[in-house]
Amino acid sequence: MKKGLLAGFIILALGIFGVWWLEGGKTASAPSASAAPKDKLEVAVSGYVPYTLAKQIGGDRVRLHMLVPPGAEPHSFEPTPGSIISVSEADLFIYISPRVEPWTRDILQGLSGVNALEAGPSFPEQDPHIWMTPYGALEMAKRIANALTRADPGGKRYYKENLKQFEEEIKELHAAFRDGFSDCQSRDVVHVGHLAFGNLAQTYGLRLQSLTGTSHQSEHSVHKLAQLVRYIRKHGVPAVFTEETLSPDLAATVARETKVRVLPLYTVEEVSKKDFDAGITYGEYMRRNLHNLREGLKCRP
Ligand SMILES: [Zn+2]
Structure with a gap:
């Protein structure tokens, strides 16, 4: 009797765990879902380029907060108090560069101790949109993978594997453009x-x-x-x-x-x-x- 009861509890517990696990899996694909587990790495990103790259590399381990909303223009964006709060509360802030996003200077000057990654070109180029070639995007993705690993060492293998997959996609893209x-x-x-x-x-x-x-x-x-x-x-x-x-x-x-x-x-x-x-x-x-x-x-x- 006692054994049966214990087994029942275990089955019930497994069932609850299973539901929790399934829901965790589901919410993981929606970065803004509030029901997502709290142990995710909170990452603020300037706009869609770091957003999509960080999503591809960070997958389920990160929760992304994008500052420039969909439909808005990224170069002349003006940060809101909400943007500043997102950056100050994040474990990591990823942006492209002050040349592409002059407004990131204002955010970073106003905050101290922000763990920030400039993922874009560090040297002056005629056209700073380096992600517009597949290998330029890969370069940014590598920097993002490194920053995620530094902020969340437990995810090292996961980020590395995702980066490897992205690299395969980049090779195919480059070949398609080349030919x-x-x-x-x-x-x-x-x-x-x-x-x-x-x-x-x-x-x-x-x-x-x-x-x-x-x-x-x-x-x-x-x-x-x-x-x-x-x-x-x-x-x-x-x-x-x-x-x-x-x-x-x-x-x-x-x-x-x-x-x-x-x-x-x-x-x-x-x-x-x-x-x-x-x-x-x-x-x-x-x-x-x-x-x-x-x-x-x-x-x-
Ligand atoms: Zn542009």
Whole structure:
């Protein structure tokens, strides 16, 4: 009798444990769920690039707090009191660089003792969007993996394994980009957006024309827009590319003038609410970019 009762308790306990375990597994995929276990590493991230990389490497062991909300522009973002609280309460704060996100300077100057990782380029480059090439993103992911391991040594093997998987994806992405433009009608990427695809164009042998400089704040002029229209006509460019947060009517104007098709490119630093909710990954964004570039440049398989 006593034994049976004990067995019953054990079964009940196992059952409860099982439910808890299942729920833990479920909530782990939703970083903001409040029911998630409390022992997760709390990581504040500036925007979507560190968000998606930290999610891929940190997986179930991290809970992410993204400062720039979906749909917002990452370069000229202004931190709210909430952003500052998120950073001050986090175990780790990951951002790209003050050149890409000037507003991170204000946050870090105002707080002391923050465990912060600058995951972006540490040397001045013409185009600081280094994640726009697969190997540039891998470099950032490695820094993120190191910082997560320092903050949570118990997860060392887990982070290492996730990084290894990400590296495999990066190799495939790079090969797809490398081989993707071997037979195209055009190599001219006319981008009605800010200079975010400079590294990608340089790495894969494309010619890039951008409307503005490396941030959204840089001036775009009617003069520059007219220049793009002339360029498209002169070189018989088959498409014009847009970016999500920069006024789509600018691209529409160029397309109307030149009668070419319009296709979007994704900077990853900007994420729509829809893509954010769907949990789009870095690799998925880059495959969309490759697909649209190949469509727009009329590349053959
Ligand atoms: Zn940018």
